[in-house]
Amino acid sequence: xxxVATIAGVSVSTVSRVINNTLPVxxxxxxxxxxxxxxxxxxxxxxxxxxxxxxxxxxxxxxxxIAHQSFDNFIKHTEEFARANKxxxxxxxxxxxxxxxxxxxxQLIRRNVDGIIFIRVSDESRxxxxxxxxxxxxxxxxxxxxxxxxxxxxxxxxxxxxxxxEHLIALGHRNVACVTGPLNVSLCRDRLDxxxxxxxxxxxxxxxxxxxxxxxxxxxxxxxxxGILERNPSLTAVWAQNDLMxxxxxxxxxxxxxxxxxxxxxxxxxxISACRMLRPQLTxxxxxxxxxxxxxxxxxxxxxxxxxxxxxxxxxxxxxxxxQSTAPPRDLQGACExxxxxxxxxxxxxxxxxxxxR
Amino acid sequence: xxxVATIAGVSVSTVSRVINNTLPVxxxxxxxxxxxxxxxxxxxxxxxxxxxxxxxxxxxxxxxxIAHQSFDNFIKHTEEFARANKxxxxxxxxxxxxxxxxxxxxQLIRRNVDGIIFIRVSDESRxxxxxxxxxxxxxxxxxxxxxxxxxxxxxxxxxxxxxxxEHLIALGHRNVACVTGPLNVSLCRDRLDxxxxxxxxxxxxxxxxxxxxxxxxxxxxxxxxxGILERNPSLTAVWAQNDLMxxxxxxxxxxxxxxxxxxxxxxxxxxISACRMLRPQLTxxxxxxxxxxxxxxxxxxxxxxxxxxxxxxxxxxxxxxxxQSTAPPRDLQGACExxxxxxxxxxxxxxxxxxxxR
DNA sequence: GTGAAAGCGCTAACAG
DNA sequence: CTGTTAGCGCTTTCAC
Numbered sequence: 156x157x158x159v160a161t162i163a164g165v166s167v168s169t170v171s172r173v174i175n176n177t178l179p180v181x182x183x184x185x186x187x188x189x190x191x192x193x194x195x196x197x198x199x200x201x202x203x204x205x206x207x208x209x210x211x212x213x214x215x216x217x218x219x220x221i222a223h224q225s226f227d228n229f230i231k232h233t234e235e236f237a238r239a240n241k242x243x244x245x246x247x248x249x250x251x252x253x254x255x256x257x258x259x260x261x262q263l264i265r266r267n268v269d270g271i272i273f274i275r276v277s278d279e280s281r282x283x284x285x286x287x288x289x290x291x292x293x294x295x296x297x298x299x300x301x302x303x304x305x306x307x308x309x310x311x312x313x314x315x316x317x318x319x320x321e322h323l324i325a326l327g328h329r330n331v332a333c334v335t336g337p338l339n340v341s342l343c344r345d346r347l348d349x350x351x352x353x354x355x356x357x358x359x360x361x362x363x364x365x366x367x368x369x370x371x372x373x374x375x376x377x378x379x380x381x382g383i384l385e386r387n388p389s390l391t392a393v394w395a396q397n398d399l400m401x402x403x404x405x406x407x408x409x410x411x412x413x414x415x416x417x418x419x420x421x422x423x424x425x426x427i428s429a430c431r432m433l434r435p436q437l438t439x440x441x442x443x444x445x446x447x448x449x450x451x452x453x454x455x456x457x458x459x460x461x462x463x464x465x466x467x468x469x470x471x472x473x474x475x476x477x478x479q480s481t482a483p484p485r486d487l488q489g490a491c492e493x494x495x496x497x498x499x500x501x502x503x504x505x506x507x508x509x510x511x512x513r
Numbered sequence: 514x515x516x517v518a519t520i521a522g523v524s525v526s527t528v529s530r531v532i533n534n535t536l537p538v539x540x541x542x543x544x545x546x547x548x549x550x551x552x553x554x555x556x557x558x559x560x561x562x563x564x565x566x567x568x569x570x571x572x573x574x575x576x577x578x579i580a581h582q583s584f585d586n587f588i589k590h591t592e593e594f595a596r597a598n599k600x601x602x603x604x605x606x607x608x609x610x611x612x613x614x615x616x617x618x619x620q621l622i623r624r625n626v627d628g629i630i631f632i633r634v635s636d637e638s639r640x641x642x643x644x645x646x647x648x649x650x651x652x653x654x655x656x657x658x659x660x661x662x663x664x665x666x667x668x669x670x671x672x673x674x675x676x677x678x679e680h681l682i683a684l685g686h687r688n689v690a691c692v693t694g695p696l697n698v699s700l701c702r703d704r705l706d707x708x709x710x711x712x713x714x715x716x717x718x719x720x721x722x723x724x725x726x727x728x729x730x731x732x733x734x735x736x737x738x739x740g741i742l743e744r745n746p747s748l749t750a751v752w753a754q755n756d757l758m759x760x761x762x763x764x765x766x767x768x769x770x771x772x773x774x775x776x777x778x779x780x781x782x783x784x785i786s787a788c789r790m791l792r793p794q795l796t797x798x799x800x801x802x803x804x805x806x807x808x809x810x811x812x813x814x815x816x817x818x819x820x821x822x823x824x825x826x827x828x829x830x831x832x833x834x835x836x837q838s839t840a841p842p843r844d845l846q847g848a849c850e851x852x853x854x855x856x857x858x859x860x861x862x863x864x865x866x867x868x869x870x871r
Numbered sequence: 872g873t874g875a876a877a878g879c880g881c882t883a884a885c886a887g
Numbered sequence: 888c889t890g891t892t893a894g895c896g897c898t899t900t901c902a903c
Contacts, residue, residue: 525874526873526874536872539873542873564879564881566879
């Protein structure tokens with residue numbers, strides 16, 4: 156920077172002003188400086204500027220798990236909006252371990268990040284208290300806080316449960332099961348409330364034994380199927396609180412010789428990319444990843460600009476995406492589909508099947 | 514830090530020495546300092562230390578696309594090994610745009626990162642030249658450099674093609690097609706060479722018209738199916754150069770009324786998590802994400818320690834993962850599977866089907 | 872083994 | 888509009 160100043164024949168402060176547009180600079184001087192910058196291909200040192208100005212243009216993002224289809228969408232869009240605002244993103248994988256959370260956040264604090272967005276591992280995580288002892292802006296994303304107020308961006312989880320229930324009710328299902336995420340995560344309770352209350356309001360009721368608590372993983376969905384069917388052999392639909400489990404349930408039902416949606420309808424939450432890759436494609440309640448990420452970055456930057464916490468809870472609405480994994484229950488289906496659900500080799504109607512000659 | 518020094522009754526240099534273990538410190542002094550650190554819950558400022566010591570313990574990772582199942586695995590494991598070495602990871606999404614690459618890398622340079630790992634968008638990307646004009650350590654991951662030598666970590670792409678071909682040959686396939694990624698990405702050419710040369714060596718040949726260039730996306734796989742079948746109506750297997758396209762092809766075949774693997778075998782490359790979620794589960798050539806990421810971080814840190822570039826090309830071997838999407842071609846299959854491949858409604862044998870009573 | 876002092880590269884008053 | 892000056896919080900000679 157000193158070199159640039161010398162070449163341009165000005166002081167370093169002027170160079171700084173040109174770079175940061177922080178004070179008016181004479182057009183001719185500016186031109187001189189810019190030429191000098193190009194000449195030595197000068198790149199300002201963000202560490203130094205961050206040290207002095209207390210802003211390294213960096214935000215931290217902590218997620219419970221990288222390479223998890225749902226969180227990856229948050230990573231993608233958070234990076235997108237951070238970059239749009241000239242912020243870099245430093246990423247941390249918590250590995251679903253509440254203690255790891257503290258470590259990473261500690262690292263971020265040392266790095267003087269401008270703010271932290273984090274998706275908590277569970278409601279019990281103590282990261283919040285840690286952050287509340289600092290003045291660093293933060294936003295809690297996706298997994299909200301039930302016990303206190305904090306800057307938060309979540310989807311409308313109650314609505315998600317409601318939409319799932321309404322869809323099943325509209326199709327004529329009267330006997331359904333639900334697979335939840337860990338119930339110490341409050342969004343799972345919210346989704347469940349939306350689901351059960353909507354069923355109740357329609358005069359249906361779901362038994363406790365048809366509510367299965369699980370952990371949002373694919374394998375768990377597969378493994379849960381025998382138990383679900385044993386408890387309630389005549390059910391006609393299952394709602395899983397995320398797509399991964401829903402896909403696991405579809406796979407498990409298929410392995411059991413049951414057809415989706417012919418025998419059992421399945422739907423999830425999230426709308427991860429895999430939904431469209433399956434046959435049948437998965438009906439699901441969309442998690443508004445992009446809108447949520449945008450809101451989180453915005454809120455964080457507002458806090459940062461204001462210099463104090465904004466304990467606002469932003470709730471983003473959601474919507475149902477109807478695909479192929481839900482249909483009316485067998486007894487309401489047309490005459491063309493009365494194949495037995497008990498035979499070992501079964502008929503499956505392939506959609507869009509095409510007559511080909513070779 | 515000054516506070517800590519005052520409380521402990523020592524100088525700031527001593528505090529620094531205690532924190533960084535950089536010079537021997539008397540045990541009693543150390544105890545005093547550590548007590549003081551805890552007392553004021555002091556956290557060293559990584560910006561300042563980075564500015565002075567020229568190392569912010571930060572590495573940058575550039576990927577063509579976040580929330581892409583293959584790259585997410587690299588992100589996950591790179592973060593893992595970076596953190597294990599006390600490095601933070603700053604992440605950038607290139608959005609498959611060669612120009613965006615330069616922007617992000619420029620930002621990393623300004624941030625004085627200790628090194629950059631990047632998965633290039635294509636062989637044409639000019640990021641390499643940019644980095645070669647600096648002294649910043651870097652490693653090219655996954656998508657190697659064909660024109661020059663550079664620090665590189667790749668999987669054995671030729672072997673991947675070979676393994677795919679050998680598997681199909683062993684099953685008895687004699688008429689196969691291949692869907693490649695963009696052929697301006699050298700790994701696609703390597704994979705293709707391994708595939709075609711192995712076929713040739715077995716006395717089989719694959720026509721140019723059965724090699725379809727595509728872009729690694731799911732949708733492209735789906736859309737390619739009619740064209741593939743039109744060119745070669747009697748083929749019995751398709752190898753796609755990544756799982757996403759393979760899954761697309763499976764979906765496309767299914768939409769066409771064809772059974773996988775009954776009518777056509779399909780296999781991919783990567784072994785993304787979705788492979789196990791599908792029915793049939795996808796046979797694939799495993800991309801050793803974790804080993805590659807580990808090698809990349811190691812190489813980068815070695816460069817960083819050495820202070821100069823290590824133009825080493827590390828090639829990680831791969832292996833075949835056999836699942837359910839590949840089988841012998843129809844004419845070699847047992848008598849139980851002579852279902853017509855032309856009927857609109859088709860019989861599908863459901864694996865592990867189970868007799869249930871309700 | 873420890874302290875004093877210089878300075879990493881930049882920004883932000885404060886004068887002019 | 889521009890230059891001078893004083894640090895940001897830390898590490899690192901260089902003495903002792």
